[in-house]
Each structure stands twice: as C-alpha cells, then as structure tokens.
Amino acid sequence: MIAIAVLGHGTVGSGVLEVFNKNHESIIQKAGEDMEIRYVLDRRDFPDVPYHDKFVKDFDVILNDPEVRVVVEVLGGLNPAYDFVRRCLEAGKNVVTSNKELVAAKGAELLAIAREKNVNFLFEASVGGGIPILRPLSQCLSANQIVEIAGILNGTTNFILTKMFREGMAFADALALAQQLGYAERDPSADVEGGDACRKVCILASLAYGRHVNPEDVHTEGITHITAEDVRYADAWGGVIKLIGRVKKLEDGRLFAMVSPAFISRESQLATVDDVFNGILVRGDALGDVVFYGRGAGKLPTASAVVADVIDAVKHLKARKYIFWEPAKDGYVCDYLEVPAAMFVRIAARNRAEALRSVHGLLGSVTEVVAPGVENEAAFITPTLPEGEIARALQALQALDYTILSTIRVLDY
Amino acid sequence: MIAIAVLGHGTVGSGVLEVFNKNHESIIQKAGEDMEIRYVLDRRDFPDVPYHDKFVKDFDVILNDPEVRVVVEVLGGLNPAYDFVRRCLEAGKNVVTSNKELVAAKGAELLAIAREKNVNFLFEASVGGGIPILRPLSQCLSANQIVEIAGILNGTTNFILTKMFREGMAFADALALAQQLGYAERDPSADVEGGDACRKVCILASLAYGRHVNPEDVHTEGITHITAEDVRYADAWGGVIKLIGRVKKLEDGRLFAMVSPAFISRESQLATVDDVFNGILVRGDALGDVVFYGRGAGKLPTASAVVADVIDAVKHLKARKYIFWEPAKDGYVCDYLEVPAAMFVRIAARNRAEALRSVHGLLGSVTEVVAPGVENEAAFITPTLPEGEIARALQALQALDYTILSTIRVLDY
Incomplete structure (x- = not known):
C-alpha cells in the first residue's frame, strides 16, 4: 500500500480527491500498486467532506510518515510550497505539483534534489492544465530537436480576447465578465499582465532546452492595452489577436523567449483556440508542427493531470524518470531587442498619406492596414527587423510629433 | 552499448536512420545509454548510403545477436513482419513498430508475449504518424475514464476532401492529384475505402478500453461516394465533410466503433484539420476534450515517433512499461445499427414538397437542407434515431420509388 499526501484542499486539491x-x-x-x-x-477544517478524517494541520506528520511515498503539492504560490516540497524531496519522497510559480522559480534546484535522492519531481499540470504537454515534449518528441514552441497558455486572457473579437466588447467589460464567471481573480494582474503565461513559457523552455529560464529574464507584455480598434485592425488584416508565449533556440545557443499579444492569421491552428481553451504548438525538426489543444485550467482537468503524475510516480518508484534541467546561466536568454520581428503599429495622424511618407523614410516599405470606421490615424505593419531598430524608428517618429497609439507583434505560426 | 536492428529500409526505415x-x-x-x-x-542492396555496411539479408543474424536489445520493424504488412516480430519478442528483444496492420491484427497476442518475456512492444508511430497520441492516452490521461475518441486519422482522404471543399474538385480529380503528389498509392483503396483509418481506430480502441478490437468488427465506409453536391450541401449547412474514425464505450460495457464520412460543424476543432494533417479528439471524464494535431504520415514525422519509442525502450530495459490489452471477445463490439445517429440524406425528387411529406411520414420531423444550384432532389437531416430505424425508413422511401442519392452521418464534436 502506497500512502499519498495532498498539501492543500483548494480547487485543485479537492479535485484531486474527487478524481x-x-x-x-x-x-x-x-499504477499496478x-x-x-x-x-x-490544510489550515482550514472541512467537517462535511466524506474524507474529513484525513485532514492534518501539521506538515511534519506527513514528512515523518515513511509510508508516504508520494506528496501532491497543490497549495500554489512560493511559500510555504517551496519549503514543503524541498523537505519532501530531501526526505526521499516523490513530489507531484501543479504549481507553476514554484517550478518556474525553483525547478532546477528541486530537480537536482530529486535526482540526488533518486525520486521523481513531476509537474505536468503546471502547464496547460489537463492538456498533456510536458510528457509529450520530454518523451514522445525526444527524437526531435525542438525548433520552437508557441502557445496560448492562459485561458483567462484568451476568454477576454475572444469576447473582444466575437462580441466587440471593450477590455474592461470582457474582464468584468470573466471575473463574474469565475475565470479571472479579483486581482487579475497575474493573468492580464502576462505573468502567468510567462511562468509557463519558462517551464516549457527549461524542459525543451535543458536549462532553467527565470521569469524575470523573459520580456512580458499583457493585454491590458489592447483596444477595440486593435481588434478591428486585426480583423481587417485577416487574423485575430492572441496572447502568445513563445521560445526558441538561437543558432548561437542562446534562447529567445517572450510573452506578448500578437496578430496571427485566421489560417493558423492557434487562431481557432478560443474562450478559456489553451493551444500549444511545438515545432520539431523531424516532426514539423504538432498542436495540443484543450482546457488549460479548471478543477477536474488540472486534477486529472496531477493524478496521472501520481500514477506515473508510483509506477516509477524504482526507475526514476528522466526529467532534468541545468541551473540558469547569465547571458543564456538573449535581449529581445536583438531579435527580428514584424510589428503592427498605429499612429495618430490627421493626414494619413503624409504620416505614411514619414514612416517610409524611417522604416522602409511598410504594409498599410485599414480598418473600416477608424479615423485620424495611420496603421501599418513594419518589415521584419530587429526589434531595437523598430523601436528606434518609432522614437524618431515620436520626435516628429506622431503619437504611437499601439504596437503589436505580427507572428507567422 | 545497446545494439539496434532496423527491419526494412523503405520510406520509414531510411527515415529512422536519418533521424x-x-x-x-x-x-x-x-536514452542515458x-x-x-x-x-x-532489406532484400535490396543500398551500396550508396553511408551505412551500407550495416545491411543484412538474413533475419537470423539479428535474432541470434544477443547484443541486439531493440528491433525496429518498419516493413509494413503482415508478412513477414508478424513472424519476425513474434520471434524477436520470444527471444527477449524489445520491439518498436510503425506497422498499424500488424498491431490492429495481432496486437493482443504480441503484447502478451512481450509481457511474458518482460520486454516492451511499442508502436506510437502506428497511429497519427509523428503526433503523440498513444503515450498520452495511456499515461497522461490515465486518471480519466475515456468517454470517446474521434479523429481524422488518414491524411490522404483528408487531402482529397480538403481539395473537394476548397477548390470544388471532383473526387476522382482530387485523388489523381493526391497520387501525383505522392500522398496516395497507385492502389488507393486502403486509404479511400477507410481501411487504414479503421486499423488506427482499432488500435486506439484497444488501448483506451483494454480489449483487442479486430478491424473486421468495425463498420467502415470510405469517401469514394462523396460528390461535389454533398460538399455543397455540407457547406450550406455550415460545416465540412471529414472521414472520422470514432470509438466509445457503451453503458452496457460493449464498444461502439465506426469509420465513416461525416458532416461536422465549422466550429469544431476537427473542422480546421485540413490537407494531409491528422487531428484526434479525446474526451475524458475529468479532462473534457483534448485535441492532438499534426502530420499523420510522412518519412521524418513517422521516423521521429519510432526513434522516440526506441529511446523509451532503452530507458525501460529493466522496468517494463504498462501497455497491455486483453484478447478480442465475441459480442464486445456492438452492431452499429443499434446505435443512435443523425443522418444527412439526399433523395431524387422532382416535387420537393411532396417528397418531404413522405419523409415526414416515415421519419418524423426532419431538418431540410438546401444547397444553392442543386435541383431535382430533396435533402434533409433525420432526427437522432438508432441507425437500423433510419435504414428501415429509407427502405420504405425506396419502396415509394424515391432514389436515395446519398447518406452521410452528422456528428457533433
């Protein structure tokens, strides 16, 4: 009999018990066992659940029970999750977590302890909720060099953008609706400012390329500045706006990673990922593109990924699974301003033709985008240039007294 | 040093060497080794490849080399693949295959030998080419009850249907183009008559529900009878026609499985799976829907899935992976005529109103579908009824001298 402990009886924790x-x-x-x-x-009491006799308030009870071989951490946040997980691994217990903040901040350190103690540290549910992505990435695609990964990794922002597109809602209204439906927190900043997607990008990048990537090294933009006008331009251009997290290895061995809103074509497999769904595209050198689609959050989908990891941990009590990455290294993640991009730009302009002439002088040949009913501005897509060059051209444009209304990257997945 | 042998140097075999x-x-x-x-x-000589010194013509050389721990079978077809694989497993060698015909026909028997000999028999590449699907199904979704699986499993027919939809091509012209581009064989029957998709459905069903399903027990219809008119009706209805393989467990424990063309709504995640791509939807009780998308065939995608299995086999030389299903059983797969379906039906009719009155008398309330420019016929979607009842009603309609032009299932994924 393998004993399991669950740290935390919130949404995911109670879902783990349910599944x-x-x-x-x-x-x-x-599991075969x-x-x-x-x-x-849990600090709280739950007298009404049928398993009320399992609750403990003292972590040491779990740590000191040698029959507990697998600990499930679903507390969320860094503290006390980090301390608990580290001590469990050091005590030779396997740990399964859904905690993306923990893995993105402390993954390399915890994996090193797990390796030293010959136990497993598994975290499939930390990216994409119930969508299988980390295990396919580390196992099924193991014969491929991963060229790049791009994904819609946050369901809350995807819901908001979908409402803005389909129903013409303003950002604030769509956010309020998401909060009302329970898709967004009262403090929505981790979602709408891109921090949640950033952590998931870090985990994907660390696993795919074997070295820890810290969230603070990834340039991250959220969707709070996306307006109804941006949406109309994207539609006129033939696409949608999605919050895309992406990572790729550069030829010099460094890593490029970013989270930002982006124009993507309606033809893209990611364009049809709507509402609270997530979609993750992985490009392999042998395989081409594969896309994984499903519910990226929610009690039971996330819990089912956690329980699948528990099963895997129990099956591998003797043979450790090979999931490992090296610690972070200075200079490994490149400055995003070095990397070429194409940018959709809107500038305030009474005289559109004159404005576009100024743009042409600074950026060369741009593609104008016209949205029906939007006036007193010019909008265009820049050529593909290092972002630093685009930024300098836009500064020069501001020096000519043009106001930049919006800049959104244009991606080609 | 682990020695590996590759049986067959065709498209996939040479791809395995390349990857x-x-x-x-x-x-x-x-792999860690x-x-x-x-x-x-291979029976043939390949004097020009850099690894020409590895070729052997005598299978016994491989069988009798105790250092060969993993054998890759990419011959295709049942003979001699079945004999070779069986003998390798009996000799205690791990086997990796991409051969869907072999797994669909002999999977239960070969898995039983593998279990007895404590070796692995892996076949991720047999379904979905390079798309990870079997391993996610058996591992990542292991905490779920699989409610059902529905997929576009054959790239050739999907290419043909895409051309019929996007460019209004006739079936014969789209097939000829597929042959010209190398997507279809000179004898295309295994693809266009649904046999290939049927084998993949059998493998998915066997793995998901733990009991072998034989291809001859799965009702299979191909796409050879799909016409330009059917395409116009599907478009007018708001969807597309896809060749869908599907399987689900009935409440009484029996299995429903079928391969057939089907109307699916444009809103479906499967509707945007176009050209030679495959898409597989898995519905779990906790997880909801996940969709796996990518190239379902091709040299390097398939080879990369084979090599990933080789890596997994080498990592599990001591700890066998748990992939197993029971032998087939009479009565396990239900008669499809028992199972409710909604059917799109076209009948020849000079007087549409009169024809629909007759239909109403036999089938109750149907939904008429009108396609611009199609004349002298009536088209409708039946209520959801057991297929046997629909078939009887259509026989009665024929007895009234109406010719049935087309019947295509309507699915709701």
Missing part, C-alpha cells in the same frame, strides 16, 4: 475517488479502481490498476490518500494538509 | 544519425548526440543523452544501429535488414 482519485471516482476513478479509483482503474487508477490502481494502471494499491494506493490510498492518507493525509490532506 | 537517428542527425540527432544522435541528444538521443543518446536522453550509448546506442548504435548495428543491422538494417
């Missing part, structure tokens, strides 16, 4: 109990028989069969959830750690 | 050599360093690193491809079995 584990509902599909108990087939889970045991797939009998298992029980012996402890649930 | 293995190109990404050799990272493959060795991921040094590996070499020691033998390539």
Whole structure:
C-alpha cells in the first residue's frame, strides 16, 4: 500500500480527491500498486467532506510518515510550497505539483534534489492544465530537436480576447465578465499582465532546452492595452489577436523567449483556440508542427493531470524518470531587442498619406492596414527587423510629433 | 552499448536512420545509454548510403545477436513482419513498430508475449504518424475514464476532401492529384475505402478500453461516394465533410466503433484539420476534450515517433512499461445499427414538397437542407434515431420509388 499526501484542499486539491475517488479502481490498476490518500494538509477544517478524517494541520506528520511515498503539492504560490516540497524531496519522497510559480522559480534546484535522492519531481499540470504537454515534449518528441514552441497558455486572457473579437466588447467589460464567471481573480494582474503565461513559457523552455529560464529574464507584455480598434485592425488584416508565449533556440545557443499579444492569421491552428481553451504548438525538426489543444485550467482537468503524475510516480518508484534541467546561466536568454520581428503599429495622424511618407523614410516599405470606421490615424505593419531598430524608428517618429497609439507583434505560426 | 536492428529500409526505415544519425548526440543523452544501429535488414542492396555496411539479408543474424536489445520493424504488412516480430519478442528483444496492420491484427497476442518475456512492444508511430497520441492516452490521461475518441486519422482522404471543399474538385480529380503528389498509392483503396483509418481506430480502441478490437468488427465506409453536391450541401449547412474514425464505450460495457464520412460543424476543432494533417479528439471524464494535431504520415514525422519509442525502450530495459490489452471477445463490439445517429440524406425528387411529406411520414420531423444550384432532389437531416430505424425508413422511401442519392452521418464534436 502506497500512502499519498495532498498539501492543500483548494480547487485543485479537492479535485484531486474527487478524481482519485471516482476513478479509483482503474487508477490502481494502471499504477499496478494499491494506493490510498492518507493525509490532506490544510489550515482550514472541512467537517462535511466524506474524507474529513484525513485532514492534518501539521506538515511534519506527513514528512515523518515513511509510508508516504508520494506528496501532491497543490497549495500554489512560493511559500510555504517551496519549503514543503524541498523537505519532501530531501526526505526521499516523490513530489507531484501543479504549481507553476514554484517550478518556474525553483525547478532546477528541486530537480537536482530529486535526482540526488533518486525520486521523481513531476509537474505536468503546471502547464496547460489537463492538456498533456510536458510528457509529450520530454518523451514522445525526444527524437526531435525542438525548433520552437508557441502557445496560448492562459485561458483567462484568451476568454477576454475572444469576447473582444466575437462580441466587440471593450477590455474592461470582457474582464468584468470573466471575473463574474469565475475565470479571472479579483486581482487579475497575474493573468492580464502576462505573468502567468510567462511562468509557463519558462517551464516549457527549461524542459525543451535543458536549462532553467527565470521569469524575470523573459520580456512580458499583457493585454491590458489592447483596444477595440486593435481588434478591428486585426480583423481587417485577416487574423485575430492572441496572447502568445513563445521560445526558441538561437543558432548561437542562446534562447529567445517572450510573452506578448500578437496578430496571427485566421489560417493558423492557434487562431481557432478560443474562450478559456489553451493551444500549444511545438515545432520539431523531424516532426514539423504538432498542436495540443484543450482546457488549460479548471478543477477536474488540472486534477486529472496531477493524478496521472501520481500514477506515473508510483509506477516509477524504482526507475526514476528522466526529467532534468541545468541551473540558469547569465547571458543564456538573449535581449529581445536583438531579435527580428514584424510589428503592427498605429499612429495618430490627421493626414494619413503624409504620416505614411514619414514612416517610409524611417522604416522602409511598410504594409498599410485599414480598418473600416477608424479615423485620424495611420496603421501599418513594419518589415521584419530587429526589434531595437523598430523601436528606434518609432522614437524618431515620436520626435516628429506622431503619437504611437499601439504596437503589436505580427507572428507567422 | 545497446545494439539496434532496423527491419526494412523503405520510406520509414531510411527515415529512422536519418533521424537517428542527425540527432544522435541528444538521443543518446536522453536514452542515458550509448546506442548504435548495428543491422538494417532489406532484400535490396543500398551500396550508396553511408551505412551500407550495416545491411543484412538474413533475419537470423539479428535474432541470434544477443547484443541486439531493440528491433525496429518498419516493413509494413503482415508478412513477414508478424513472424519476425513474434520471434524477436520470444527471444527477449524489445520491439518498436510503425506497422498499424500488424498491431490492429495481432496486437493482443504480441503484447502478451512481450509481457511474458518482460520486454516492451511499442508502436506510437502506428497511429497519427509523428503526433503523440498513444503515450498520452495511456499515461497522461490515465486518471480519466475515456468517454470517446474521434479523429481524422488518414491524411490522404483528408487531402482529397480538403481539395473537394476548397477548390470544388471532383473526387476522382482530387485523388489523381493526391497520387501525383505522392500522398496516395497507385492502389488507393486502403486509404479511400477507410481501411487504414479503421486499423488506427482499432488500435486506439484497444488501448483506451483494454480489449483487442479486430478491424473486421468495425463498420467502415470510405469517401469514394462523396460528390461535389454533398460538399455543397455540407457547406450550406455550415460545416465540412471529414472521414472520422470514432470509438466509445457503451453503458452496457460493449464498444461502439465506426469509420465513416461525416458532416461536422465549422466550429469544431476537427473542422480546421485540413490537407494531409491528422487531428484526434479525446474526451475524458475529468479532462473534457483534448485535441492532438499534426502530420499523420510522412518519412521524418513517422521516423521521429519510432526513434522516440526506441529511446523509451532503452530507458525501460529493466522496468517494463504498462501497455497491455486483453484478447478480442465475441459480442464486445456492438452492431452499429443499434446505435443512435443523425443522418444527412439526399433523395431524387422532382416535387420537393411532396417528397418531404413522405419523409415526414416515415421519419418524423426532419431538418431540410438546401444547397444553392442543386435541383431535382430533396435533402434533409433525420432526427437522432438508432441507425437500423433510419435504414428501415429509407427502405420504405425506396419502396415509394424515391432514389436515395446519398447518406452521410452528422456528428457533433
């Protein structure tokens, strides 16, 4: 009998209990070992749940029970999750987590402890919720060099952008609706400012390329500045705006990573990923593009990914799975301003023809974009140039007294 | 040093050598063991390839070399692949194959030998080419009950249907183009009559539900009868026609499986899977829908899935992976005529109103579908009824001297 402990009885934690109990028989069969959830750690009391006798408030009870071989951390946040997970691994217990903040900040350190102690540290649910992505990336695509990864990694912002596109809602209204439906937190900043997607990009990048990437090294823009006019331009151009997290290896061995809103063509497989869904495109050198699509969050989808990791941990109590990456290194993540991009730009302009002449002088040949009913401005897509060059040209344009209304990258996935 | 043998140097076999050599360093690193491809079995000579010294014509050389721990079977077809694979497994060698015909016909038997001999029999490349689907199904989704699976599993027919939709091509012209581009064989029957998709459905069904499903037990219709008029009706209805393979568990424990063309809504994630791409939707009880998208065939995508299985086999030389299903059983796969469906039907009719009155009398309330420019016929979608009842109603309609021009299922994914 393998004993399991669950740290945290919030949304995901209670979902883990629900999935584990509902599909108990087939889970045991797939794991090949009998298992029980012996402890649930939470500061609060839950007298009404059928498993109320499993609750403990003292972490040491779990740490000191040698029969607990797998610990599920679903507290979220860095503290006390980091301390608990580190001590569990050091005590030779396997750990499964859905905590993207923890993995993005401390993944390399925790994986090193897991390797030293010959246990598993698994975190499939930390990216894409229930969508299988980390295991396919590390196992199924293992014969490929990963060329790049680009994904819609945050369901809340994707819901907001979908409402802005389909129903012409303003950002603030779409956000309010997302909050009302429970898709967005009362403090939505981690979602709408791109921080959540950034952590997921860091985890994907660390796993795909074998070296830890810290969130603070990834240029991150959110969607708070996206307006109804931007949406109309994207539509007129033949695409949609999505918050895209992406990462690729440069030829010199450094890494490029970014989170930002982007124009993508309606023909893209990512363009049809709407509402709270996530979609992740992985480009392999042998494989070409594969896309993984599904619910990137939610109680039961996330919990089912956690429980699948528990099954995998139990099956690999003897043979450790090979998931590992090196610690972060200075200079590994490049400055995004070095990397070529094409940019959609809107500038205030009473005289559009004159404005575009000034733009042409600074940026060369641009592609004008016209949105029906939008007046007193000019909009265009720049040639593909290093972002630093584009930024300098736009500064020069401001020096000519043009106001920059909006800049959004144009991607080609 | 682990020695590997490759049986067959056709498209996939030469791709395996190419991927293995190109990404050799990272493959060795991921496997955690040094590996070499020691033998390539083929009846033909390949004096010009750099690894010409590896070729052998005698299978026994491979079978009798105890250092060969992994054998890759990419011959295709049942003979001699079945005999070779069986003998390798019996000799305690791990086997990786891309051969869907072999797995669909003999999977249960070969998995049983593998279990007895404590070796792995892996076949990720047999479904979806390079798209990770079997491993996610058996591992990542292991905490879910699989409610159903529906997929576009054959790239050739999807290419043909895409050309019929986008460019208004007739079936014969689209097939000829597919042959010209190398997407279809000179004898295209296994693709266009649905046999290839059927084998993949059998493999998915066997793995998802734990019991072997034989191809001859799965009702299979191809796309040879799909006409330009059908395409126009689907478009007018708001969707596309795709060849869909699907499987689900019925409440009584039996299995429903079918391959057939189907109307699906433009809003479906499967509707945007075009050209030679494959897309597979898996519905889990906890997870909801996930979709896997990518190239379902082709030399390097398929080879990369084969090599990933080789890496996995080498990593699991001691700890066998849990992939297993029971032998087929009579009565396990239900008669499709029992299962409810909605059907798009076209009948020849000079007087449409009169024809629809007759239809109404036999089928109850149907939804008429009108395609611009199509005359002298009536078209409608039946209510959802057991297929047997629909078939009887259509026989009665024929008895009233109406000719049935076309019947295509309407699916809701």
